[in-house]
Amino acid sequence: MFGINVLIVVHFVNGVLCNESNEITTSRLERQMENDKRMVFNKMREKYILEDTRVEDVLKKYNRADYLPFYKSHSVYKDKYIYLGCGAEFSSPFVQAEALHLLRNHLKPGASVLELGSGTGYLATCMADMLGGNGSVVGLDLVSPLVDFSVKATVEFAPHLFEKDIIKFVVADGRYGYQQYAPYDVIYTDCSLRSIPSVLTKA
Template identity: 35%
Template sequence: MAWRSHGVNNADMVRNLRANGIIKSDAVANAMMAVDRKNYCPYAPYHDSPQSIGYSATISAPHMHAHALERLKNQLTPGEKALDVGSGSGYLTACMAVMLGESGRVVGIEHIPELVNLATKNIKNDNSNLLTERIKLIVGDGRQGYPSEAPFNAIHVGAAAPNLPQTIVPLMKSTDRWCITL
């Protein structure tokens, strides 16, 4: 049922993702309800398809974000740390921060400086409290990860990769969970 979960607003989109079996848990539904996609996607934010965010980049379709959060939900628990490689508009990074709670932390790493600026602006417009201690956005090479904040309980890689980047494998806790398209 992916690609059929469009909505007229954020709540409608999340309801449709749940009705179509993409969102299965309250934790993911609550996070996606708390982070309104319109603050991260300038065109057709509730259409279940990838959308341009500029700089030759796209924000993934909502069903892909829901799927990633469902795969990582047992690791995105309050107080833990996560890494979002290819953080783009900041949408998934913000959803992860909501799931990690007040004491959790997400590092979003993006190689396009303008997208880091965009993500910072988007998160500030959506929920500026997330930018205090809960989200750190940096410009960098995601293949290197961010060792100074390791270990991470969850790592999401928002781009296809020919293989698992071995340089970020040591950054995981032993209770690790990856979400990467190989």
Template identity: 30%
Template sequence: MAWRSSGTSNATLIENLWRNKLITQPLVKSAFLAVDRGHYAPSAPYDDSPQPIGHDATISAPHMHANAVETLLPFLLPKTSAGEKAEGVGDLVGEKGRPRRVLDIGSGSGYLTHVLAELVGENGVVVGLEHIPALKELGEKNMRKSKEGRHSLDTGRVRFRVGDGRKGWSEPKPTISQPGVGGPANGDAEGEVRKDEEGGWDAIHVGAAAVELHEELIRQLRSPGRMFIPVGDGGGWEQYIWTVDKDEKGEIRKERLYGVRYVPLTDAPK
């Protein structure tokens, strides 16, 4: 149904994705409606297809972004008091605890980084990681096209960084000026920090095809945490989306989902 989901505006694109059941969660629909893809795709922004953004990179098709968000959703939503449920998500919201931290590797245009920020709550943080400085700057520039994007950047809820995505990222602890945004992992109500996952990530999204399930990325997952990553040879159709889950005890479960075609997760072009 992806080819039938294109629209003439952001609203019609998202409504078509919803109608075709490529978006199924109301909170995900709301997040995508809040972020105008026209600010991020330089051409045909409301087509349900990937678009080039320069530097041999693309902005993925909207239906792929939607699937990634829905797959990661239980690890994106802010946690609330025990037993409380967010509208439209059933049992996805867990006990009150640490702020959400999300890593978007291969952030490119910044579009998905912004959508993720719509879901993590005011105390969460989303880091967009790029190996090409010009794309890191592009993501920031695109986010500043909207009031909501500027607010997320100015408050530190969204941060763009330059680094090798295959090695993950270690984001510094909050500063005095941003004490509540993206803090370390709190093990209990008294704020005990689990040193083995301090500053790790509840969710990791990888937007380029890795040659393997990099152990460093798995290590940086919090317990519990989930990673969404395409894995393959970097070309052709021999690539697959994998999820990697780490449970409360640190046990790892890997699952191959479906075939895809992504640009490779590799060194920056010279």
């Protein structure tokens, strides 16, 4: 069952799909990515989203490009959503940073976190890292290939999180929660929900 004091964050945002040309050369893409990254981090600082240094540190520690299977055709630090297929989207860097900012006081050692719609696992990895080596993040997604990719990417770029059993990815419908690792201190999603499912608020 879920804990009585669980923090549920439903992150409502509007995004734009990234429809850039696939003809961008590698060198041009790298320059574009660095420029976009610099601009988006400056924007985050202006909005005080990076006032907690842990948020900025973890966003710089993990490269968004490593969590996108086809990143060579995109500038992954543009402030846009990137469509992944199967109805799934990779959130913009600003949205992901804002999520970590909103949750920063709850992402502490020993916390238990459930992410609904974890996609390719980038945000789940960042949240797990912010737990300081002690805690648990469970990422749920309906799309099996995305879950498989999440596991592969995290094993490669954040192996310590798997070795310490801090992070898990599961194919499941987030609307029904995930009782196996309950209770949770934090439940996060930026998916579209008409209302918060009652199963997520039950003690």
